[in-house]
Amino acid sequence: MNGKKSFLWGFLHRRHCVVPTWRGWLLLLAILALVATLVIRNAYDFLAMNAPPQGGILVVEGWGPDYFMQDAVTVYKSGRYDGLYATGGPLETGVELTRFQNYAELACATLEHFGADPQSLHAVPSDGVMKDRTYTSALALKKWLSDHNMKVNSITLITLGAHARRSHLLYQMAFGNAVKVGVISVADDDFDTRRWWTSSSGFRTVTDEMVAYFYARVLFHPPRQD
Secondary structure, eight states: OHHHHHHHHTTOOOOOOOOOOHHHHHHHHHHHHHHHHHHHHHHHHHHSOOBOOSSSEEEEETTSOHHHHHHHHHHHHHSOOSOEEEEEOBOSSOGGGSSOOBHHHHHHHHHHHTTOOGGGEEEEEOOOOSSOHHHHHHHHHHHHHHHTTOOOSEEEEEEEGGGHHHHHHHHHHHHOTTSEEEEEEEOOTTSOGGGGGGSHHHHHHHHHHHHHHHIIIIIOOOOOOO
16 A cells, blocks of 8 residues: 555655645735626726727617717717718518618618708618628628729728627727728617626626627637628
């Protein structure tokens, strides 16, 4: 038995391990709680970024609610933009009851209803996809501009709440460094953005966007564009 033990010790060695005292554990837990609190309190503000450049075209993500469209019209009228562009894929419900086939066309009609000049409106629909819909919409806009021989140096994207940072990232990926992409975030009226964790809608929205942004930033690899 002693021989077997001696054999095993030939592959092992003792190491002294320092562990926290109970006071140390309390301090560590307090630090973790503070970090978690700061992350939770600032998560929405981090995701709902605002970084608009000057001029260029104003791009509206067409899936937004009516109050969002009203704000988009106000932003367009108050700035110097070279057109108002609405993006979006196929409608998911109610297609048989409306003349609109996609969110881009529906958004243009809504924007016109709230006072946008019809001459400034452009619907840019994208294909229906299971994932990466924002990136697909960005590529559709890029192709539309190319097909219409329009060269833009600046794009301002207006979107809803916590979706802003991810949309900004994906549009910048699609257009590359030659085009400056800015973003305007319209506050989400479905929940208290200062206490988003207190409602199911706010919790789902912000946590989903945190995961989606991590995916877009770390794991998403844009397909090569021909």
